Amino acid sequence: MNDIRKKDDARFVSRLTRQTLALILAGGQGSRLHELTSWRAKPGLHFGGKFRIIDFPLSNCINSGIRRIGVLTQYKAHSLIRHLLNGWSWFQSGAGDREFVDILPASQRVGGEWYRGTADAIYQNLDIIRTHKPEFVLILAGDHVYKMDYGPFLAFHNEQQADMSICCLEVPVEEAAGELGVMTVDETGRIIAFDEKPDKPNSVPGKPGICLASMGNYLFNTEFLYEQVIRDADTVDTQHDFGKNVIPNLIHQYRAYAYPFRDPETGAQAYWRDVGTLDAFWEANMELISVSPQLNLYDKIWPIWTHQVQSPPAKFVFDLDDRRGSAIQSMVAGGCVISGSTVRGSLLFSDCYVHSYSEVTDSVVLPDVDIGEHSRIHRSIIDRGCKIPEGTTIGIDHDADRERGFRVTRKGITLVTPDMLGQQLHFTR
Numbered sequence: 001m002n003d004i005r006k007k008d009d010a011r012f013v014s015r016l017t018r019q020t021l022a023l024i025l026a027g028g029q030g031s032r033l034h035e036l037t038s039w040r041a042k043p044g045l046h047f048g049g050k051f052r053i054i055d056f057p058l059s060n061c062i063n064s065g066i067r068r069i070g071v072l073t074q075y076k077a078h079s080l081i082r083h084l085l086n087g088w089s090w091f092q093s094g095a096g097d098r099e100f101v102d103i104l105p106a107s108q109r110v111g112g113e114w115y116r117g118t119a120d121a122i123y124q125n126l127d128i129i130r131t132h133k134p135e136f137v138l139i140l141a142g143d144h145v146y147k148m149d150y151g152p153f154l155a156f157h158n159e160q161q162a163d164m165s166i167c168c169l170e171v172p173v174e175e176a177a178g179e180l181g182v183m184t185v186d187e188t189g190r191i192i193a194f195d196e197k198p199d200k201p202n203s204v205p206g207k208p209g210i211c212l213a214s215m216g217n218y219l220f221n222t223e224f225l226y227e228q229v230i231r232d233a234d235t236v237d238t239q240h241d242f243g244k245n246v247i248p249n250l251i252h253q254y255r256a257y258a259y260p261f262r263d264p265e266t267g268a269q270a271y272w273r274d275v276g277t278l279d280a281f282w283e284a285n286m287e288l289i290s291v292s293p294q295l296n297l298y299d300k301i302w303p304i305w306t307h308q309v310q311s312p313p314a315k316f317v318f319d320l321d322d323r324r325g326s327a328i329q330s331m332v333a334g335g336c337v338i339s340g341s342t343v344r345g346s347l348l349f350s351d352c353y354v355h356s357y358s359e360v361t362d363s364v365v366l367p368d369v370d371i372g373e374h375s376r377i378h379r380s381i382i383d384r385g386c387k388i389p390e391g392t393t394i395g396i397d398h399d400a401d402r403e404r405g406f407r408v409t410r411k412g413i414t415l416v417t418p419d420m421l422g423q424q425l426h427f428t429r
Contacts, residue, residue: 013151016158017065021134022150023125024057025118025216026142027074027106032277034407035417036383041073042276043142044080046366046384048288048297048304049333049349052083053275055306056147057140058101062091063302064150067099068132071142072121074106074114081105087307097132104128117240123229129222137225139242141216145284145295146272147302148261153219156259163224163254166191166247167217167261169272170210176201179274181214181243183258191256196243212258215272218242224254271295279411282381285347285364289331309350309367311335323356333367341371355390363395383417385424 030042037045043054054071061069073080081103088101104125106115115121122129122139129137136157138150148167157165168183176182182201184193194214195201201211220228228246232238238245250256263270271294275281287293297304311334316325318340327343333350340356349367354360358375365371365382372390380395382388394401395414402408407415418424 013155014065016136016154017151018067019135020066020068020138020150020154021129021132021136021222022057022061022066022069022138022140023104023122023129024054024061024069024071024140024142025121026054026071026080027077027115027121028143029075030143030276033281034278035415035419036278036281036381037076038417038419039076040079041075041077044077044083045275045281046349047145047275047281048285048295049331049347050309051297051304051306052080052087053145054080054083054142055087055304056145057142058088059302059304060146060148060150061138061140062305064148066138066150067091068097068134069100070102070104070125070128072104072106072115072125074121077105083307087305102128117244118242119229119232119246120240122225123233123240126226126229129225134222137220137222139218139220143276144215144272144274146215146261146270147295147299147304148270149264149302152264153217153259157219157257160189160257161255162219162257163221164228164247164250165219165257165259167215168212168258169215169261170204170207170269171213173201173203173209173211176211176213179276181216181247182211183214185212185258189257189259191247191251191258194243194247194251196241196248214243215261216243218247219259278381278407278409278413278415282364282379282409282413286345286362289329289345289347309334311350314338314348318356349384379412380414380416383415385418386416386421387418387423388416388421 026043028042030037045053047053091101178197181196183191184202185191204210232246261270273284275284314332314336316338318325323340325338325340330343330346332348335351336348337353341354341358343360346360346363348365351367352365352369354371355373357373358371360377363377363380366384368385369382371388375388375392378395398408401414405420
C-alpha cells in the first residue's frame with residue numbers, strides 16, 4: 001500500500017510540475033559584491049569551481065520536473081546571456097512549448113520602462129506568460145545557491161488551497177536584520193505579517209532569536225498573480241516589488257502560506273546561501289573544500305547542470321624539494337596547471353596557471369587567472385582574467401593591499417580584479 005501511495009504522490013507532483021511555469025529573476029546588480037559585479041550580473045557570477053549561480057535554480061527546476069522556464073535579465077546581462085546560450089540552449093531543442101529555457105530581457109514591453117522592481121518584471125511579461133497557459137507560476141530568485149525539489153512545494157501550495165506561497169528559512173535574527181524579508185505566521189502556517197528587510201525582525205514564537213525569513217521564492221495561482229501585479233502596476237507610490245508592496249498588501253485578504261525549506265531526509269534546516277557579499281561569497285566557496293560539505297556537488301541524483309568548458313584535465317608538474325606542484329584540501333578545475341607551486345585550502349576555477357615557487361592559500365581563484373612565479377596569495381578572491389605579476393603578495397598585508405587599490409572586506413578577504421591591476425577593462429566573462 002505504501003508503494004502505491006508513493007507512486008500516486010509522484011504522479012500528483014508530476015502533474016503539478018507540468019502545469020507550472022518557472023520565472024527566474026536574474027536582473028540583480030549585486031552591489032554588495034562591489035567590483036566583482038561591476039561588469040556582470042550577480043546570477044552570472046562564477047561559483048563552485050565550474051558553475052554559475054544561475055545554474056542552481058535552473059538545475060532545481062529541471063530536476064524537479066519543471067521544464068518551462070523563463071529567465072528575466074536586466075543589469076549588465078551580456079555574460080549571463082552568453083552563459084545561458086552556451087549552457088542551456090540544448091534543453092529546448094525540438095521540444096516546442098513543452099520544454100524551454102527562454103531569456104526574457106528588459107525590453108520596455110509595457111510603457112517604455114525598464115524593469116522597475118520584481119513585480120514590474122512579471123507585469124511586463126504577462127503577455128508571454130499568457131501564451132503558455134500555466135496553472136501555477138513559480139517565481140524564483142536567481143542569485144542564491146541551494147538544491148531544492150520544488151515538487152513538494154507545489155503539493156503543499158495545492159493542499160493548503162493557497163493563493164500564493166513563500167519558501168522560508170529559520171535564520172538567526174541578526175542575520176536577517178536589514179537583509180531578508182521576514183514573515184509572521186499563525187499555527188497553520190498562514191502568513192499574517194510580512195516585513196521586507198526589517199531592522200528588528202520578529203522572532204518565531206517559542207524560538208527566541210530565530211525568525212522566519214523569505215528565500216525570495218514565490219508560488220502563485222496564475223490568475224491570482226495576474227490580478228496582483230496589474231493592481232500593483234495601477235497603484236501610485238509603489239516600488240513595484242513583491243516583498244515591499246505586493247505581498248504585504250495581499251496577506252490580510254487572501255490565503256498566503258509559508259513553506260518551510262527543510263532537508264527531506266533529516267528534517268533539519270536545508271542548505272541555502274545568499275552569496276550577496278564578498279565575505280559570504282568567499283565563505284560559501286570555502287565550504288565546498290571541506291571533507292563533507294553540506295552542499296554536495298558530487299550528487300548524481302540531483303546534478304547541477306552548466307556549460308562544460310572544453311579543457312584538459314588539471315595538471316601538476318615538477319617534483320623537487322623546493323619546486324613541487326601540489327594541491328592540498330583544495331578543488332582544482334580542468335585546464336589548470338599547478339607548476340612547481342603549492343595550492344592549499346583553495347578553490348581554482350577552469351584554466352588557471354600557478355607558476356613555480358608560488359603559494360596560494362585559503363583563496364578563491366576564478367577562471368583564466370595567471371599567477372606569476374614567487375607570488376603569495378592568501379585569503380583572497382582573484383577575479384577572472386587577472387594576470388598576477390611575478391613576486392606579488394596579496395592578502396598578507398592589508399594596508400599594502402589597500403594602497404595598491406585592492407578591496408579588503410570587513411573579515412579580511414582581499415578582492416583583486418583586472419581593473420585594479422590596470423589590465424583589460426570591462427572584463428565580463
